[in-house]
Amino acid sequence: MLSMKGGSGKTTLALSLAVAHELAGGSSAIVDLDPQGSSGLWGDLRGGSVPAVIATHPPRLARVLELVESDGTELVVIDTAPRAGGAVEAARLSDLVLIPCRPSPADLAAVPAALDVARVADARAIVVLNAVPPRGKLVAEAAEALEAMGAELCPVMLGTRVAHVRSFTAGQSAQELEPRSRAAAEIDALHTWALGVYRP
Numbered sequence: 365m366l367s368m369k370g371g372s373g374k375t376t377l378a379l380s381l382a383v384a385h386e387l388a389g390g391s392s393a394i395v396d397l398d399p400q401g402s403s404g405l406w407g408d409l410r411g412g413s414v415p416a417v418i419a420t421h422p423p424r425l426a427r428v429l430e431l432v433e434s435d436g437t438e439l440v441v442i443d444t445a446p447r448a449g450g451a452v453e454a455a456r457l458s459d460l461v462l463i464p465c466r467p468s469p470a471d472l473a474a475v476p477a478a479l480d481v482a483r484v485a486d487a488r489a490i491v492v493l494n495a496v497p498p499r500g501k502l503v504a505e506a507a508e509a510l511e512a513m514g515a516e517l518c519p520v521m522l523g524t525r526v527a528h529v530r531s532f533t534a535g536q537s538a539q540e541l542e543p544r545s546r547a548a549a550e551i552d553a554l555h556t557w558a559l560g561v562y563r564p
């Protein structure tokens with residue numbers, strides 16, 4: 365999970381995808397490279413139940429991934445910091461890079477830098493539009509701007525959902541706290557789509 369701007373929803377999506385994989389019967393882990401430690405805080409609120417959250421630094425990332433994968437973990441989601449430090453290494457070691465982006469000028473302006481990181485790392489990057497409004501022209505305009513950048517756009521878009529905020533403070537995901545919510549349905553769709561791309 366990669367973004368050069370804070371507030372894009374990167375951590376929420378990372379946690380949600382890892383939980384979605386567990387709920388689907390798989391095994392997952394979250395590697396937290398962000399010094400803010402939001403994923404680690406969520407893990408503490410969760411009380412140690414799966415998925416595990418492992419805080420580390422970029423120089424140790426490759427070794428941490430080896431250890432996690434040797435335990436049979438199928439899906440590892442890396443929550444990067446909103447800056448370039450360690451982002452290239454994270455992208456290089458990833459099979460798929462997701463770039464969360466809200467349909468706002470500030471978020472769109474940060475996408476080229478994230479795409480550059482993915483290119484340097486020779487990684488496939490896909491932009492996920494997040495916190496999209498239910499109506500209006502913003503989504504279409506954002507999609508047009510991303511296409512002009514040469515970005516690949518995820519077909520699953522995520523709305524602004526309060527369930528994500530409520531679930532974080534409970535150490536859960538929206539799928540766990542409100543399994544019948546739109547937030548849960550969107551995360552499930554994103555997880556299914558991402559696995560299809562990761563395992564074509």
